[in-house]
Amino acid sequence: MTTRVLNYERRTIALFLLVLTVAVVIGNGAVYVHQRHTLLQQSFQHAEHEVSLIIKLIAESLIKSDYAAAEQFVDQWGADDQDVIAAKIVSANDFTLAHYRRNRPAAHTFSTSQRVNYGSSGVVKMEVVWDTTSIYHGLNRLLTILVSVSVLLIAVLLFFLWWVLRRALLNPVSDELTLSERYNRMLFEQSPVGLALSRLNGELVDVNEAYAHIIGRTVAEALHLSHWDITPDSYSDEEKEQLAKLQRTGCYGPYEKEYVHKDGHRVPVRLQGRILEKDGEQMIWSSVENIAERKSAEEAIEAAHQRLADAQRLAHIGSWELDLKCN
Structure with missing residues (x-):
């Protein structure tokens, strides 16, 4: 527009x-x-x-x-x-x-x-x-004066027209963009999914409340960290693979890893992102989902399956022993 x-x-x-x-x-x-x-x-x-x-x-x-x-x-x-x-x-x-x-x-x-x-x-x-x-x-001097005054007049009128058009046409657009930016900012801040903007070196530039909550910090505290401060060293090889994919395709993920919480425990997360340009600088836009509850549910289901398998195995063995005694 x-x-x-x-x-x-x-x-x-x-x-x-x-x-x-x-x-x-x-x-x-x-x-x-x-x-x-x-x-x-x-x-x-x-x-x-x-x-x-x-x-x-x-x-x-x-x-x-x-x-x-x-x-x-x-x-x-x-x-x-x-x-x-x-x-x-x-x-x-x-x-x-x-x-x-x-x-x-x-x-x-x-x-x-x-x-x-x-x-x-x-x-x-x-x-x-x-x-x-x-x-x-004298006529040539008059013509020179007329041309000079005309050029000055045209310049003044063009500037005035430009100013009027800017106010009449661009101000509504500017207001619309401002409203759109406010709306997008509200969505960013209130999103239940963790959102983060970081530089290519991992420095966090902007995060929302959901992202800060995942790592157990406030937004202000999170902005003093980098991606590497909250990533365990055990994921270094996987991180290199994702960075290579990011440089090759412009996006990474989705993949699962862990973040280091402020109190020291690890939080399982699922994240993905892409490269975007902001103010002439390439940055990484990431979405991060806390999957701790899903992991707990998966582990509970796996444990239940394991217990069921163990029960079935024990029941089968007990029946065989009972048959032996009957004979």
């Missing part, structure tokens, strides 16, 4: 990331295009205003046909204004009255052409090529 929840979470986050990325790209593109249009429009309006102003300033020179003074003024204006790449004033009959060109190239430009009246009847056309590189540099 947890795997399905995690897969659902991943798909939801991936879909959200895709939708959010598309929305951010479209949004950033719209902002960029709008800002570029606005800046270029402002530059165009500024250019028209400046051209009108230049014509007014050189109107007197044009009226007097002092084109040298007009060209000198245009050259000075072009040199002072870093946004001007080229400027040309053309008369009504296409005669160039003044011309300026900057030697330094520009990556981005736009041109304006404007007819302006001067004096009472004079008309000239002023063509100007403007450098808009600074505008595009």
Whole structure:
């Protein structure tokens, strides 16, 4: 169930990331295009205003046909204004009255052409090529800021979505797992069969009350022992066989042996188990059954059978002796 929840979470986050990325790209593109249009429009309006102003300033020179003074003024204006790449004033009959060109190239430009009246009847056309590189540099900085903010925003939103999904989807699963673990723990502790978790070296890690009772100890006392502390030395060969089977097949038993009780007497038990992994470590999970009562019953039955056999043998011998006396 947890795997399905995690897969659902991943798909939801991936879909959200895709939708959010598309929305951010479209949004950033719209902002960029709008800002570029606005800046270029402002530059165009500024250019028209400046051209009108230049014509007014050189109107007197044009009226007097002092084109040298007009060209000198245009050259000075072009040199002072870093946004001007080229400027040309053309008369009504296409005669160039003044011309300026900057030697330094520009990556981005736009041109304006404007007819302006001067004096009472004079008309000239002023063509100007403007450098808009600074505008595009500003737009690139804006785009960088937009992308940075967008990445940060996406990261924050994804983290928030992940947090919400974790709370909405995994918390119930976590609660369910917690309840399941509590239930399993209750079954473990209340089981009438002895249950034990031990390391591969025999050290007891966890035992229930039934297991501790078999060896005459409390749970806390049992956890200070190892499997070998409560196994008589006479079972060493059999234990080696079971360990070999455990390593070969992953499980051992069922087989019968004896545990050493706290007071020193031996308790017959029947046990079996298997290897499992807990927290990245291989451990042995064992179930242990106290078979002392069964052994006592078996011994009583065997003794009764033996007594019956002895009685039958004696009865047969007595009958033979009686027959001898009769003869």
